[in-house]
Amino acid sequence: MSFRSACVFCGSRQGRREEYQSAAVALGGLLAQRQTTLVYGGGSVGLMGVVATTVMQAGGRVIGVIPEALATKEVAHDGLTELRVVPTMHARKALMAELSDTFIAMPGGLGTFEELFEIVTWSQLGIHSKPVGLLNVGGYFDALLALVDHATREGFVDPEQRAIFVEADRPEELLDRLARHRPPAAMAWVRPEET
Numbered sequence: 001m002s003f004r005s006a007c008v009f010c011g012s013r014q015g016r017r018e019e020y021q022s023a024a025v026a027l028g029g030l031l032a033q034r035q036t037t038l039v040y041g042g043g044s045v046g047l048m049g050v051v052a053t054t055v056m057q058a059g060g061r062v063i064g065v066i067p068e069a070l071a072t073k074e075v076a077h078d079g080l081t082e083l084r085v086v087p088t089m090h091a092r093k094a095l096m097a098e099l100s101d102t103f104i105a106m107p108g109g110l111g112t113f114e115e116l117f118e119i120v121t122w123s124q125l126g127i128h129s130k131p132v133g134l135l136n137v138g139g140y141f142d143a144l145l146a147l148v149d150h151a152t153r154e155g156f157v158d159p160e161q162r163a164i165f166v167e168a169d170r171p172e173e174l175l176d177r178l179a180r181h182r183p184p185a186a187m188a189w190v191r192p193e194e195t
Contacts, residue, residue, distance in 0.1 A: 002179060005037040005063075007100035009115040011108035012046040012075075020107050021050055023137040027106070027171040028054025034175065035060070039099045041092065042066030042084075044077040047106055052077050063099060065092050093118060097128065102178050104133045107140040123164050123183055131178040133166040141167065160184040 014021050028051045031038050038055045040048055042064025055062050056079055064083045066076050071085045086092050093115060097103075105116040122128050134141045145165065151157045163184045168174035 002034060003036050003101040005039050005100050005102075006031060006175075007039040007096050007103045007119075008048070008051055008106060009041075009103065009108060009112045009119075010047040010051060010106035011112060012041075012043055012048060013109065014046050014050065015107055017138060019138050020047060020140075023135060023171060024050040024106060025054050027051055027104070027135065028060075029058050030171050030175060031055050032058030032060025036175075037061040037063060037081075037099075039063045039065065039096050041096070042077060042080070043070070043075050045075055047108065049077060051106075052080060056080065065096050065099075067092050097122070100130065102131045102133065104135055104174065104178070105141070106135045107137055113144070120164050124161050129183050131166055131181045131183060132164055133168070133174050133178045133181075135171060135174050136167050136169045138169070 024047045032055045043049055052062050062080045064077055064080045067089050068085055103119050120132055152159055152162050166177050166181045168177055
């Protein structure tokens with residue numbers, strides 16, 4: 001299965017290692033090559049800017065979604081296919097989720113972690129059934145996955161829900177795994193319209 005669109009969560013900084021930027025360029029090139037629209041946070045800075053610029057330069061399509069407060073601080077990318085300005089961070093995440101067929105987290109900071117865990121929680125609750133991937137560049141997410149495994153062993157995460165996370169250290173491998181992945185059955189505690 002191929003995706004029409006992929007939401008990428010990643011840093012507004014480039015990080016200390018060159019391999020993070022290289023992975024962002026590789027992912028952006030693959031998305032454009034596979035004719036998968038990039039949906040992301042709309043910024044021009046950090047890894048998010050690298051991914052978006054790469055997709056655009058390769059002839060792909062990019063939809064940025066940015067809250068007004070950030071757009072007015074001149075961090076919005078001005079060379080996108082489409083930039084949607086929304087009132088709040090909550091509206092941003094909801095629209096990004098609505099526009100996307102799959103989700104990918106790359107290295108990033110607290111905002112990336114928050115976006116990732118919200119989308120994983122939505123999967124667990126049955127709000128969506130879209131695949132969620134970690135581009136684990138240089139083992140960046142190893143400690144995070146160890147925490148999730150610890151929570152699973154301690155009985156706070158169901159083992160089948162641990163399978164929500166699809167991981168790979170190379171962009172091509174991750175996209176292929178996401179295309180084959182079927183998320184575990186949701187807990188179905190709430191319907192999307194109840195959120």
